[in-house]
Amino acid sequence: xxxxxxxxxxxxxxxxxxxxxxxxxxxxxxxxxxxxxxxxxxxxxxxxxxxxxxxxxxxxxxxxxxxxxxxxxxxxxxxxxxxxxxxxxxxxxxxxxxxxxxxxxxxxxxxxxxxxxxxxxxxxxxxxxxxxxxxxxxxxxxxxxxxxxxxxxxxxxxxxxxxxxxxxxxxxxxxxxxxxxxxxxxxxxxxxxxxxxxxxxxxxxxxx
Numbered sequence: 001x002x003x004x005x006x007x008x009x010x011x012x013x014x015x016x017x018x019x020x021x022x023x024x025x026x027x028x029x030x031x032x033x034x035x036x037x038x039x040x041x042x043x044x045x046x047x048x049x050x051x052x053x054x055x056x057x058x059x060x061x062x063x064x065x066x067x068x069x070x071x072x073x074x075x076x077x078x079x080x081x082x083x084x085x086x087x088x089x090x091x092x093x094x095x096x097x098x099x100x101x102x103x104x105x106x107x108x109x110x111x112x113x114x115x116x117x118x119x120x121x122x123x124x125x126x127x128x129x130x131x132x133x134x135x136x137x138x139x140x141x142x143x144x145x146x147x148x149x150x151x152x153x154x155x156x157x158x159x160x161x162x163x164x165x166x167x168x169x170x171x172x173x174x175x176x177x178x179x180x181x182x183x184x185x186x187x188x189x190x191x192x193x194x195x196x197x198x199x200x201x202x203x204x205x206x207x208x
Contacts, residue, residue: 016098017151021192023144024200027137028189035137042129047186047205052123053134054187059116060138061157063109064145071103091152098150101143109142110135157190158202171204181206
């Protein structure tokens with residue numbers, strides 16, 4: 001029987017957190033670019049490609065968080081029937097979900113993301129482009145976002161708005177930005193947040 005202690009739980013949470021943050025960075029550095037390459041075969045405009053990938057990231061986190069919320073309710077109801085121990089029911093549920101990630105139907109989330117993107121008015125995309133083309137990226141983002149919800153506190157992304165004031169503590173400027181501009185033209189990648197603090201900067205394009 002595994003013993004439970006606040007110190008051990010803290011160490012496990014810190015280690016898991018570090019791995020997830022590193023994974024977020026790898027997706028940005030490599031798998032995002034792979035998705036760009038796939039889309040560029042059908043879309044010549046780089047801005048459109050980058051907007052699509054940013055929206056895919058935002059929608060992936062949204063879908064995964066909703067799936068996690070529903071699953072957590074179900075798990076808590078089940079565990080509450082015979083829950084005993086020093087940890088709270090909430091912590092027990094998070095620990096259970098973290099150890100049973102196969103409960104997450106990621107394929108359902110991928111379908112939800114693609115459907116949402118198909119009806120998103122911010123994507124000026126040719127009708128013959130199938131967003132399932134980048135399902136590998138979407139699936140990895142969904143799995144990552146889902147796992148981030150098992151942390152205490154959870155990690156999440158900042159949702160940007162076109163035209164917002166550029167925040168250098170939250171974003172890097174893309175190399176093709178106007179570095180004298182004060183406003184964000186569009187977002188390339190979201191910032192990773194924890195309790196309102198920036199953990200990993202995102203990327204934006206600024207233009208006058």
